Amino acid sequence: MNQFPDDELSDVKPTQKTTTAQTATAAATKTKQVVEEDLDEPQPKAAAAGGHAGKGNPPAAADEDDLDVDFGDEKLATRPNMLNRCRPDKGKAVRFALLPFIKPKSALNHFVELPGKKLTVRCLTPPNSTEAGYCCAKLGKDGELHVAALVLRYLNADLKTGGYEKGATIEWEVQYVDLTRSNYRAVSHLIDEMVEDNPNVNVYDIDIVMKHDPDRAFGYQFQRISQKARWKQNPQLVEEVKLAAEKFTKDDGKILKGRLGKKMNLQEWKALLAGVSAGAEEARLDDVEDL
Numbered sequence: 693m694n695q696f697p698d699d700e701l702s703d704v705k706p707t708q709k710t711t712t713a714q715t716a717t718a719a720a721t722k723t724k725q726v727v728e729e730d731l732d733e734p735q736p737k738a739a740a741a742g743g744h745a746g747k748g749n750p751p752a753a754a755d756e757d758d759l760d761v762d763f764g765d766e767k768l769a770t771r772p773n774m775l776n777r778c779r780p781d782k783g784k785a786v787r788f789a790l791l792p793f794i795k796p797k798s799a800l801n802h803f804v805e806l807p808g809k810k811l812t813v814r815c816l817t818p819p820n821s822t823e824a825g826y827c828c829a830k831l832g833k834d835g836e837l838h839v840a841a842l843v844l845r846y847l848n849a850d851l852k853t854g855g856y857e858k859g860a861t862i863e864w865e866v867q868y869v870d871l872t873r874s875n876y877r878a879v880s881h882l883i884d885e886m887v888e889d890n891p892n893v894n895v896y897d898i899d900i901v902m903k904h905d906p907d908r909a910f911g912y913q914f915q916r917i918s919q920k921a922r923w924k925q926n927p928q929l930v931e932e933v934k935l936a937a938e939k940f941t942k943d944d945g946k947i948l949k950g951r952l953g954k955k956m957n958l959q960e961w962k963a964l965l966a967g968v969s970a971g972a973e974e975a976r977l978d979d980v981e982d983l
């Protein structure tokens with residue numbers, strides 16, 4: 693999969709300017725803010741899975757006949773270009789920092805559930821268009837906006853709070869977060885209070901904790917857990933992270949874009965939905981014709 697042609701995915705920038713309205717929102721959500729941590733001196737330590745960039749792959753021609761492997765080889769067990777999704781299990785928290793090496797990508801998509809098949813497919817409706825594409829009409833539902841952003845996930849942060857003990861060594865992996873429109877808005881507002889003191893601050897400067905929203909059946913809530921992203925405090929770690937992120941930032945983030953859904957043209961959409969009865973709009977029209 694993932695061999696979608698380059699496309700017109702819009703780069704998105706989390707909003708940074710604070711308006712009075714936004715400040716009000718920030719104040720309203722302030723009660724939910726977790727206690728922020730004091731930063732101590734974190735030591736870099738890449739996680740076994742995906743933490744290190746695949747440096748030093750031997751040339752293909754070298755040692756072609758040596759095919760021996762051992763069980764328990766972490767490198768072999770992990771797909772080399774695997775970009776895992778950063779999200780918490782129910783009742784748990786994950787801690788992450790947005791990575792500044794590539795802009796987040798956004799697109800409309802549909803989650804399609806068919807007998808024996810579940811997949812996310814990019815919507816045919818162009819951004820900002822009022823005319824629904826074939827997919828939206830057939831499914832009776834507009835495509836949903838998603839933003840995919842590259843993050844550093846802290847693998848060994850506290851599973852309940854996202855916190856770290858003083859002096860703890862960071863284990864990490866480059867992953868991505870899939871943000872809905874409201875998630876995107878929430879993340880953008882996490883720095884509102886900080887902007888008042890420092891207009892240059894941005895969302896890439898902080899550490900974020902993501903949890904399931906206890907007030908809703910589904911959905912996530914986002915909190916700022918540190919005004920300074922831990923991984924940025926150690927220059928050596930910054931270099932390691934940069935290197936590990938390269939495979940996801942190359943080709944204008946081809947792998948990251950792929951996480952926004954499979955790209956299909958009209959014919960492919962028609963084939964996919966061939967067995968699906970018409971969506972709400974079309975069904976209503978059919979009813980009218982039947983009268």
Ligand SMILES: [Zn+2]
Pocket residue numbers: 802814815816817825826827828829833834835
């Ligand atoms: Zn659509």
